Amino acid sequence: MKTKALLFNSLLVTSLGLSAGSVFAQSGQAATQDEAKAKGRQNLVVEELLVTAERREQSIQKIASAVSLIGGDTIRDSEVRNAGDVIRFVPNMSADTTDGHGRPKFYIRGIGLSDASIWNINPIGTYNDDVYIWNASTVGFPTFDLERVEVLRGPQGTLWGKNTTGGAIHFISKKPTFDPDGYLKASYGNYNESLLEGAIGGALIEDKLAGRLSLFTQSSDRYVQNPLNPGTEDWRDSAGRLQLLSTFSDDFSANLNIHFRDFSGPVLSNGNRNNLTQTRFKVPSAVDRDDQLDQLGGSLTLKKEFASGINLTSVTAVEDFEREQFGGDAVPYESTRTHSRFTVDQFSQEVRLTSSDDQQLTWILGAYLFNGTLESEAQTGVIPGSLNASGATKAISYKTSNYESEAESYALFGNVSYQFTEKFKLAVGLRGTSDTSKVDLRARSANAGFTFGNVNQWWVADNIQGAFRTTAVQDEEKTWEAFTYDITPGYDVTDNFRVYFRHAKGYNGGNFNAAAEQQNLVQVIEPEYLKSYEAGFKSEWFDSQVIFNLATFYYDYTDIQQKATTLDDNNQQILTFINAGGGYSRGLEAELTWLPIDNLTVQFNLGYNNTKFTDFQESPTNNVRGNWFNRVPRVISNIQLSYQIPLRSGASIVLDTDWAYRSKSYFNATNQIDRALIEDPYTIGNVSVGYNSPSGKYTVRAYSANVTDEIYRNTSLITGMYSHGSPRTYGVSASVKFF
DSSP, X not given: OHHHHHHHHHHHHHHHTTSSOBOTTOGGGBOOHHHHHHHTTTTOOBOOOEEOTTSSOEXXXXXXXXXEEEEHHHHHHTTOOBGGGGGGGSTTEEEEOSSSSSOOEEEETTEEOSOOOTTOOOSEEEEETTEEEOSGGGOOOBOOSEEEEEEEESOOTTTSOSSOSSEEEEEEEOOOOSSOXXXXXXXXXXXXXXXXXXEEXXXXXXXXXXXXXXXXXXXXXXXXXXXXXXXXXXXXXXXXEEEEEEEEETTEEEEEEEEEEEEEEOSSOOEETTOTTOOSSBOOOSSOOEEEEEEEEEEEEEEEEOTTSOEEEEEEEEEEEEEEEEEEXXXXXXXXXXXXXXXXXXXXXXXXXXXXXXXXXXXXXXXXXXXXXXXXEEEEEEOTTOBOTTSOBOOOEEEEEEEEEEEEEEEEEEEEEXXXXXXXXXXXXXXXXXXXXXXXXXXXXXXXXXXXXXXXXXXXXXXXXXXXXXXXXXXXXXXXEEXXXXXXXXXXXXXXXXXXXXXXXXXXXXXXXXXXXXXXXOOEEOOEEEEEEEEEEEEEETTTTEEEEEEEEEEEEEEEEEEEEEEOTTSOEEEEEEEEEEEEEEEEEEEEEEOOSTTEEEEEEEEEEEEEEEEOEEETTEEXXXXXXXXXXXXXXXXXXXXXXXXXXXXXXXXXXXEEEEOOEESOSSOOSOGGGEEXXXXXXXXXXXXXXXXXXXXXXXXEESTTOOOOEEEEOTTSEEEEOOOOEEEEEEEEEOO
């Protein structure tokens, strides 16, 4: 306890010494350009931001919890292309990925997805327009025509539901209005990268029906090319969203959202430490990677306001997702090939009743239903003529695994907030959840003496000529029940300085080790739980020209769902997913938004993490207690500067830059000695210069991402496979607003 107190006090003093910190992620907080012009940049203040993090519209500075917001204009102007890129604006957040646009491994305050296998559930909940996105492979979508992104740090088990042990990310699209609105943006950069996005919307039937159509397409050469594959390898990503808003009356509306995505990649290509002929941009590989992804979904949101001020919200949604991938060992000789194909279908229904805001007692009541199905097949093969690293011939082999996983969830939840005095407020939330998971798994291996009937379709089991043996089987159903809660007192010291404390319990549902290829790896993965203790304050200084927020936290993490790894005879990674006994994460976040002079906005955040496993029996003979959580830097910091130079014509030049620092981190939770599995500290910077026309209708911008061409890795595995982050990119973009 003395150590914790010393840590808390020393970090508090250090943070206060930063001068005054606050909400770096709130890029949209600076007053808009039009407002700035109208005021002649005099008496400029940081604009108040409204969020729906607590399921009702509130000022972000008055919410008693750590919330970040990235505005839609910031996303578009900062060349944020993909969901994983939002980490540029959020403290204590990371999002490593092995394929660029596929499945970012979101981490918040040291809590995240330790393995990106398709059957794993991320403890960071991802939401699109109030709809929970179940599977980790479905959250790497492009970011276009968004109103804002809200990032909630800490367990959100009451209002946001299951699988939010570490936090929640909410992507909110721009909704239809009855006023005409639209834009078009085009960009072109190195690697033949091209992007075109736009939206158009307005009234279809005056005061009755409005619509908005948003489209996005992006393509580029791959950063890493395979010289053994003729031609230039590339990738593309296309998406669209159609929304229809119907106002049946002044107090009853419906919004229909239909969206799709079509991706062909990958963006990033793996290297292999055993491939001595590779370079950063060329990886000779006898087997080329291929990644095809299709997604289609829809939601219907109904809103009804009663005369009493009570609001009823219903969100009904379906999502359908399909992905197929081919890969191999990333070596210049035939070695081992892989193939996987899976589909994800989900249905969800949420109903919420919300009291009016202007009462001493406010409340939210709700119910939630979810059903999801994942069907998968995966194959690993060694075809004739394959070699190992020494050049010796490998024996042919073939493995195939099929499984179907189904998840059902039911929940009731509520939150009550009472304003005891003008300064003191207490909020209490409770959620009861019942989860049922089913798995039907069968793993098989071809017996010795088999042959490939058609080596060009080696992955098709029906083409295998020979007998199979079953190596793993599981047909099981399991139900878990959990109560999660949060207790949050808040006190307004002054109108511009508010303190709060938050105690919450989070829960990530149970699962099965669906990747088991051996019977001894077949097992049930029990739910994990997290109890958080958070204290902080939010403040405004110097007539709201400075906003400084600070939060400290301690997490008691038990039954941690964690990956343990080993290798088979073909040097292929075998995933063993288990429950580690426990661990903790503790740290601090300081955030600053500062308007030091006219036309200059400074935004800064600093995150500190201290994580440790207190009990992790990763094998019968080895407990790695004391190890750091994998993929969690001790220090995460971001800074953003924006300076606007007004011109006599009324136009302006805008200079923007943002920089992100990440300290050392470990890719593996059990092996933290091998240098190949450790990422050294690195810093990434982005710069841009833009021209805004006098009317604000036209914008031209030149930009560069990773301007210093920093070399860093997104992942590194014990198999030798690894992936570099994106190199330096640059280009120009132009946009026009239609109305």
